Amino acid sequence: LVDAERLWSDILATARFGAAGETGMNRLAGSVADGDVRRWFEAECRALGCTVEVDRIGNMFATYPGTDPCLPSIAVGSHLDTQPAGGRFDGILGVLAGVEILRILRASGRRLVHPFTVVNWTNEEGSRFAPAMMGSGVFCGVHALDAMSARTDKDGISVGEALEAIGYRGEHPPGHLPMAAYLELHIEQGPVLEAAGRAIGIVTGVQGLRWLDIRIKGTEAHAGAFPMTLRQDALVSAAKVIQVVEAVALKHSPGVGTVGYVHVAPNSRNVVPGEVCLEVDLRHPDEAGLMAMEAGIRDEVNRQVPGAAVSAVWRKAPVAFDTGLRGLVAQAAADIALPAMDIVSGAGHDAAHLAGQMPTAMVFIPSRDGLSHNAREFSSPQQCADGANALLRSVLRADEL
């Protein structure tokens, strides 16, 4: 069993890198703080007897040798980057649970048959650079390395430049490491497990996702001198679009729709806004539901704000995880008497890319008040340890297959 206190102290240790306020985190992909936490992760894993490899999109692979060097790895992992105002658990728990398993293997002197790899995927959050789950997508061949390396943030800095700057633009070609199975522990980031009183979620799959950019042109004019009836106010139009996104999402329950990002130009109080760009996030468990949401938004925006430009910048279909590996996770939870239930992931995860390449499954633990992407994000030391134990048992069971 894992050492709950040791795992918790690793969570607190990494929370220093990019701490924002009491419990918040600001550790965007490729930032200085991302470089700091990566160095911490690399040093810990090396000290525990791992080799650490970095690929060209910055994914980090810490591998503890197994007894049979010819076998592919059993891999666990998640991500160490955060939202600009995120929490201490999202992604981080999955990587640190892997480190805790390394600590257990090291302390016990035990070896698995397979090599055991802990992965830190680059830019899972997608807040600074779109799309999310970028590193795992490149690893799985879903995105081209060159195209993703060239993606820029709002200041024009590219992924490649940011990785170079923090020293984590590695040498290995994407997809270099063979894996027998991939398992990811993550916080739920929603209210389902807490409401159901279950310690463990066996994730059946990840809902589909679309990211739309909506650009609305108006005409800049003097806020005092230009008559209301002659205005083309891009922000008044944007307000309609924000309400359309909400209304369409409510209509397509359990789908969700969010406008999370707004850019207003020139953004000056006494100027009628001349341009607004909105970044929209849509999710639905079914591809049909997702298509209906996108179509509904396009129709309604065209009707209410003619001329608005809607472009889809990312589409990802729903993913179902491997039934065999899900069953194994369920047995693992049962082994240690943790109450578990099936759950669909509302959030995207690196595992959703890995699932296209190899047997993949995920373990969820509850999030207090269902909050994530929020400084108040919290799961207790016991909840984290429960998740890490379910992950450990799943790894041991997978190694036996």
Add this chain to the structure above:
Amino acid sequence: LVDAERLWSDILATARFGAAGETGMNRLAGSVADGDVRRWFEAECRALGCTVEVDRIGNMFATYPGTDPCLPSIAVGSHLDTQPAGGRFDGILGVLAGVEILRILRASGRRLVHPFTVVNWTNEEGSRFAPAMMGSGVFCGVHALDAMSARTDKDGISVGEALEAIGYRGEHPPGHLPMAAYLELHIEQGPVLEAAGRAIGIVTGVQGLRWLDIRIKGTEAHAGAFPMTLRQDALVSAAKVIQVVEAVALKHSPGVGTVGYVHVAPNSRNVVPGEVCLEVDLRHPDEAGLMAMEAGIRDEVNRQVPGAAVSAVWRKAPVAFDTGLRGLVAQAAADIALPAMDIVSGAGHDAAHLAGQMPTAMVFIPSRDGLSHNAREFSSPQQCADGANALLRSVLRADEL
């Protein structure tokens, strides 16, 4: 009469400082470009035989001596700062028409009886530092020097620091220069003169103004994993507020209402927005109309978005200009056979502060398509010269009184 080509070439000369694109300007108060244009203005005026004084809020006074040194100045002026995406005429024309009058006086060797002062008021736009018309407000004792010097921009830089950095935090106490009358030439910034086909607007007054800040709190949550019905999305609430401002303004015609500035936190696509701040601009020719607009917005916001915090950061009552000086401007326009009409200013102007202290009037010229606070802002060389001629005739007539 003024030299239309010389005035136009001064407009093009100053448009170099803070040029943004073909015809746009970005010369925020206290910026490096503001320092550059101030140095240009100072050097030109000194070369034309003026003394140049700077007061503690950075207002610049270029004075050409009159024949009677005991008389107060006849002053003209406006401002050289611009919006972040403004044009080449707003404010600038009024200062450069003053410079053109200096050039005429100098070339002809003629002197007025009164000293003649050309003023460049600090931070008229109010885009970087609130409120607008700051320098003239301090000069007139409407705002305290210390309070205004301490106002900060969104990066925390104060007015005092910004003026210090560009070398224009002067020594003179506010209000040091006695003025017999103040005259300001400005572009209309709205569509009225163009539609009526008149070269000159005799400004009867300036409508009243209120600036509100509205802060809306929500709860940050994961855009994929958190259910729609449990959300507190600050941006969805903000969309309602934006529509309330528009609806209230439309109801109180000819009042206008604008949300020109939006700040979203954390402003990340896959995060339900946790906080939105809106900056609102309200105007109405009557104080009663303005009060009704503010009350209407407060009521409706309280109803639709309970918990939103509405605070008034600036209130300015409507101003009527001196009837005597208005008549003088009308005669000046008639002297040179320019078709004129009375007009209410939709925009705020430094003259609205000066009017509380001394006889004050304003001259407007048409704005193409009524556009201002827009890179496409335009008045032709002839229109600018017409305005400068009306100003010159008004100065000569005022000097005779």
